[in-house]
Amino acid sequence: MSFTLVKHFRPFKSLLISNKDADILTKLCIHCTAVHRQPDDKPLSGKYDKQGNLIGPPQALKSMPTENMISRAMISYLERKRKTEKRMEDLAAEYDLGRRHLANIMSLDEDELTPARVREAIAYLLPSGLHNKNARPLMEHPSFYIPHLKGEEFDMTGRPHHYLYYTLKPNYFELMHTLAVKHESMKRSVSQKEEREHVIQEQKRVIWIDYEKFKDLFPTERLNEHHHKRFVALLQRMYDHPLASRNQQFFDKYLKGGSSLSATPRKPREAPLYQDKDGRDYSLAKGTRKTARASVKLISQGHGHVNINGKDITYFDEVVHRKAILAPLQLCECIDKFDIEVRLAPAGPSADAGAIRLAIARTLLAFITPEMRQKLRFAGFLTRDPRVKERKKPGQEKARKKFTWKRR
Incomplete structure (x- = not known):
């Protein structure tokens, strides 16, 4: 079987291929190259020069049916496939x-x-x-x-089969997209009220597949250790989520040694308990917010007294700051059962209140039940606020503000 390849405004010599490849070529099409198929016992139609190139007006391509078109990428793929198989x-x-x-x-x-x-x-x-x-x-x-040869990646119209083909690593990014979608779905579920009240078991520490096994998952794509670290980091972030048990079968595919969520449990981080001279239990913790630093001593069997650098709750002038430091106690319904002593390195009222609130929430972990810990975690009281003031940029008036532009 013989094929004549013709491109608009540029002639090509005839290309002889096998009947097996001919069936594949006739099913594929694209706008760049034309294919004329004729039986072996009939001469090729058209005019040729002395070198054997097909000549004629370029308008002949316009009347050619779409099913007789084929992409140059597919021709290159068939050539590489033939050489690799040989x-x-x-x-x-x-x-x-x-x-x-x-x-x-x-x-x-x-x-x-x-x-x-x-x-x-x-x-x-x-x-x-x-x-x-x-x-x-x-x-x-x-x-x-010998590296594995990729299969044909184009359809009949010349478009890639995979929607992430142009990333050069479609299978890897498809898996990362799947992980991100699952993670966002879990976060949306936790934000609902009924999930906040649901008791979640403590998460476990596991070991994920190593870099070599990770590369075996994508034999046709070139991946380095950076891609493996991103993959493991996203998996671990999902695994630490309170609703990770919903996707246990999905995690088992990427656990080393077939471990599951029933592995060695991770102990929750909580402040230790001490006793003072009066026999009352107390715990110590520290909190930070911007440049403010707070050290809090939470004493049980108290009456709700607050001492901040020698002052009571009136240390803060604004009511919103007073409510902020008492929010963890109010959520646990124990606002009048503890006494609070705070040593504060002040920065500003908002930063001071955030540092004290974080320290109080951490000290409460030694006294409350696992259900209350989940409520504190969902409310965000156990997470440090990493936001800080953005620095001034050179050539600008402030971090974002520019100098006033004057024409003259």
Whole structure:
């Protein structure tokens, strides 16, 4: 079967391909290159020059039906596929011949010579003291060391099959997108009122698949350790979520050794308990917000007294700041059961209130139940606020504000 490739305003020589590839070519199309198919017993239609190039007016392409068009990318793919298959066949034949000779040398039956036995035989016949195992003699099937060839990635219109084809790593980014969607779904579920009141079990520490196994998941894509770190970081963030048990089967695919959510539990971080001279229990914790630093002592069997650098709650002039530092106690319904002593390195009223609130919430962990801990966590009282004032930029009046522009 012969094919004549013609491009608009540029002639090509005829290309001879097999009947197997001809069936594939006739099913694919794109606007750039035309394909004329004719039987072998009929001469090729058209006019040719002395070099064998097809000549004629470029308007001939306009009347050509769409089903007779094919992309240059597919032609290149078929050429690479043909070369790779030919190379694989030659190397596989050499491997089978060497395997038979090795079986005769080791006095073994050819069927008994498995890949593991082949490695043992090579290590016995060709001993090597090289520390790097990759530099030692090797006898493997060509599929072990020849890169896997990607399949056809275009449809009949010349468009890629995968919607992330132009990222060059479509399978990897598809998995990362799936993880992100699952994580956002869990976060939206937690924001609902009924999920906040739901008792969640403590999360566990696990070990994810290593870099080598991670690369095996995407044999046709070039990935480095940075991609593996991003993948593990997103998985761990999802795994630490209170609703991670909903996706237990999904996590099991990427856990090392088939671990599950029933692994060694992670102990919750909580402040230790002490006793003062009066026999009352108390806990200590620190909190930060911007440049403010607060050290809080929460004493049980109290009456709701507050001491901030020698002053009571009137240390703050604004009511919103007073409510902020008492919010964790109000959420746990124990505002009149503890006494609070605070040593504060002040920065500003808002930063001071945020630092004290964080420290009070951390000290409460030593006294409250796991259900109350979940309420504090969902309310955001156990999370440090990382926001700080943005620095001034050179050439600007402030961090974002620009100088007034004057024409003259």
